[in-house]
Amino acid sequence: MADRVRRPRVPPRLRRLLPRSVRARATFAATAVVTLALGGSSAALLAVLHANLLRTARDSAVEQAGKVVELASREHLPSVLAPHGGSSVWVLDASGKLVAVTPDLLVRPVAAPPLPNPPLPNPPGPNPPGPSAPGPDRSLPQLPPDEKPLLVGARLHDRRQQVITMSVSGPDGPLTVHAAASLRDVEAAGDTTGTALAVGVPVLVLLVAAVTWRVTGRALRPVEAIRAEVAEITGHDLHRRVPVPHTGDEVARLAVTVNATLDRLEDAGLRQRRFIADASHELRSPIAVLRTQLEVALAHPDPELWPELLADALEDTVRLQDLAADLLLLARLDAADPVAVELLDPAALFAAALAARTADRVPVTAELADGAEVLGNRTWLTRLLTNLVDNAQRYAATRVEVRLAVRGPDVVLEVRDDGPGIPAADRERVFERFTRLDDARSRELGGAGLGLAIARDLAGHHGGTLAAEPARTGARLVARLPRAGSAD
Template sequence: MTDRAAAGRKRRTLHRLVPRSVRARATFAATAVVALALGGTALALLSVLHANLARDVQQTAVRQASKIAAMAEHQHLPPIIGGPGGSVQVVDSTGRLVATTPDLAGELGPDAPVPPEVPLPAPPYKRRLLDGEGTLYADGPTDDPRQRVASVSVTGPDGQLTVYAAASLGTVDAAGRTAAAALAVGLPLLVALVALVTWRVTGRALRPVEAIRSEVAEITGHDLHRRVPVPPTGDEVSRLAVTVNSTLDRLEDAGQRQRRFIADASHELRSPIAVLRTQLEVALAHPDPELWPELLADALQDTVRLQDLATDLLLLARLDAADPVATQLLDLDVLFADVLDARVADRVPVRAELTDGARVLGSRTWLTRLLTNLVDNAQRYAASRVEVELSVEADEAVLEVRDDGPGIPEPDRERVFERFTRLDDARSRELGGAGLGLAIARDLAEHHGGTLVAAEHPHGARLVARLPLAGPPTEAS
């Protein structure tokens, strides 16, 4: 239990050490990646530099030994060899020192042994074959790894000789120290520069995001007209600002529609309530039994109007909330035939032409309400004829409701689907309409994935609803 608590505290401590802001995290990540990349590159560079310089030193020793061996093959070597550019010793088959460079000169004589101060110890060296002619070079004697030694055996006027040439690795070490010092100074400065540039760049990139955040934080439901600033960069932040402003446009439009809907609903409700109150007050002020039937009939009519309006408002609220409803596979010709047969009090008879095969997935109640609203609208304005036609086009069921009334002017064919819209306000009020029938019908069609439009018609109005057909029924459905 103690170990688990300690591990939890350790995780919390590490979590607190992690940068919180996007700017800090981006800077830390970029700096860490660059530091690791530059560190690995620096180590690889130093390794390659050391290997190349060491190879050059070894080749220098081989060239020195080969040069002296070429001389010994054709002439007697002088005791002091000049000008090879390195440390060279030549010994015979008995190990006696025959010739040397000035830096390694000692007591030379016919029987002079190898001087003990000579930094080229006697073989064996760590050697490997350099080429196919017997030239050997060594990685250096075991007690002095900071030099490279090459040996070449040759037979000449002085007999069997072995030439040893040495080249120091001091230049390699010096070059390595210089390169390491330069990298030790340059790499931290470069990493710091990357961190600074990343910090500044991310700060400038995120500055519009902070402006967007602060502006959105101050927007309330009462000032949806405000918009966030859009940076002129055309990047993701700019597109984010455009998207936020589009969202605010939709919210403002929804708010205006809601306020307008509440105002219109309040006005529509206030009128029948005021009329109903007046009728009741008249009935109380004039208790004449002969007037009561007429007053009660008017009161009942206004009460029905209030009930219908409340029903429409509740349905609109449910459609706006997008509440799920039970759906089923329906044959529209059968459903619409039942709806039309149940209409017995229509002012104008309805002529129906329903094609079978129009199967849709939807709500029986809402599709019944869709047809009812369209037929009620046609009955309200028709002179002598109302026609209902159901057909199938491609993958859509097409419902047309036509009448021979005054029709819908082309400029108003979209406005009639707005809520509480009446093209003839006085006549619509007299006939009892509230301007919600077509608005509800369009919402019902769109809820089923379809459309509802007012189309061209030479004699009256023509409303066309299109609903997507359902696929063939499966065992699951």
């Protein structure tokens, strides 16, 4: 897609600057997140603090101006207003003459110097800047000449003030009331808070980085121990296991999983070595017999003995061929190679396979239920039945029974015989490769101990199971295969 959003690639130079270890990346990420969070919180805190202090100063000025307005609306104002709330107040009449001030705007000069600025006219708008002080000819009313005060103009022009202007009409005529609240406390509080944050935020960020570095190191220490142990394990010492920490967290579960994997690898290695040894032994016996027969034929070139020798050699050759075919099938099953599957009717499939068995030692009776369908491979399912019946034929005394039934979501195949049966302690061991409960009889009947092992693997590849279950007499082998469509 042309409009697909592509992830930006990190330049190689910048990639080299990024931390590589998990510990460093975790510390960097935690530090960056805390830095951004604290930086944003600090900026928001300073903004909220400044806004609150400004609102408090404005409310103070509004309150002080309101009291003066209320007083001026009822009576004549005194020349010196009573201080309240820390706000400076001055009152001008319609001509701009100063009528009243708060004491903080008055001084007692030794000589009456001229004021630096002429008086300002009544400023328009709700919040004009503070007016300049009146000229030297403007004196506060109701004060004796020797007590004439001087209005400090510089104080009124201080920019660090919140000025409120109100108008009122009263006994003194129309008046304009100005109230100014100092913002020095606001700036001082902001400076103090900013300094505290400038010192505290870096310290807190460094503390978070140090704690994250230490905690991450302690958390990853078992991972490093697991890695080091796994790195030293080779194919010859699969018995070794990684240490499992007593934390019960993800690292402990990782160690348990690694040990379980090593258990399976060790078991697979043991099975492989045992399989190779058993296969070598099984192949060596018929090859040795076949060689002996050929050597006898060469040593005694009697044409009358050749038919018997050739028959024995052919029998051993067939045994070798069957064994090689079984080994190849086991190798294919172990490799889990994909095979073609189709929807099959096991009743018809098994009926055809049993009908083709014309040389069985004991008769086989079949009871096959219709209406069962499985998804599988025709050749492998036929081989599953054949191996189970062949095993029963080796040990049966008078009969072999084959039953096929549908039980819930499973198609159940049972093969029974009236032979000596399978002891309870050996019901699982019989499915191991090259296992014979009666070794002499199995060799006499041509068994290599692979039939049941192959049958269980075939059932497993079809999503089913094969087990030796209890029976009153003889052996009872039960294969359960999932019925097609049962998952729906």
